[in-house]
């Protein structure tokens with residue numbers, strides 16, 4: 001308790017609320033007792049087999065279900081589950097008021113019973129991205145990535161012995177060797193290539209029909225950002241990048257955790273002839289600014305792979321990189337009709 005007070009005092013002395021929140025979270029990761037105390041009064045994000053629990057409000061928009069740790073404890077009691085399940089919750093952040101936020105996967109419980117008791121629905125993460133606000137989607141993505149990491153990291157890859165998590169769930173330690181494991185993610189570069197007039201988009205055979213996106217690729221061990229970018233563009237479309245600039249970054253939970261770094265790159269118009277590697281991409285093409293603008297104004301097609309809207313589907317992408325659209329929220333409609341992502 002003394003340690004809790006020390007951390008609260010340290011936080012309150014900081015002038016910036018951002019600094020205060022970061023210090024508070026770091027304290028929870030470092031001290032299991034402090035973290036346990038924060039868990040008792042935390043905001044909880046519930047998942048069922050990695051699908052988040054969403055609730056629909058009066059305006060018809062979706063939000064993550066607002067639950068406190070005490071609500072989850074009552075839920076566990078109601079369903080005859082072990083109350084200690086709450087200890088498996090993983091820290092994902094904190095509110096502006098330094099209220100800890102945790103996530104918990106209750107995949108062992110009856111899904112329909114939990115949905116009825118909580119007045120919500122467990123929704124596939126990809127579909128949730130279309131329903132949640134730009135502020136909530138990244139938090140839910142982070143939560144799912146951490147829950148998945150814990151579910152698949154129960155044993156040490158060096159000794160084969162069980163690993164044990166700290167209370168925050170920010171690391172796991174091998175009980176035999178003492179090796180500490182941290183949540184893993186793969187760095188990926190996603191790049192919009194331009195020849196000064198047009199931009200280059202490609203599609204993999206597995207993409208939903210009509211979807212084109214910027215080129216992307218995993219970083220090889222030892223590569224810099226610019227080396228990955230140049231290699232991927234050379235490998236996938238046979239072009240040599242002249243210059244590039246960093247644009248933004250995003251965590252991407254599909255299919256495993258990636259750290260996506262988005263860049264713009266330019267190639268010489270004189271050397272813009274594409275030589276597509278069809279083992280990687282089904283198609284890649286240059287698109288004019290007008291084509292991109294009209295595609296972005298076309299609503300995403302619904303129904304998981306339904307054909308793009310009529311017009312000139314052979315020449316116009318119906319979705320451009322919708323995979324980066326975590327903050328894009330279409331009009332609410334039945335969850336099962338939301339469009340697919342990469």
Ligand SMILES: NC(=O)C1=CN([C@@H]2O[C@H](COP(=O)(O)OP(=O)(O)OC[C@H]3O[C@@H](n4cnc5c(N)ncnc54)[C@H](OP(=O)(O)O)[C@@H]3O)[C@@H](O)[C@H]2O)C=CC1
Pocket residue numbers: 186188190204213214215216217218219232252254255258280323324342
């Ligand atoms: N436009 C796009 O392609 C978009 C991609 N993304 C995300 O970016 C990621 C990377 O894009 P993608 O074009 O698939 O990547 P790559 O162009 O690098 O091609 C994927 C292949 O790279 C190999 N590979 C190398 N390192 C890894 C690793 N750490 N994890 C998995 N595979 C690896 C695998 O081939 P092998 O098994 O033969 O070694 C895999 O099939 C995707 O997983 C996707 O989630 C997101 C938005 C858009």
Ligand SMILES: [Mg+2]
Pocket residue numbers: 215216217236280
């Ligand atoms: Mg690729």
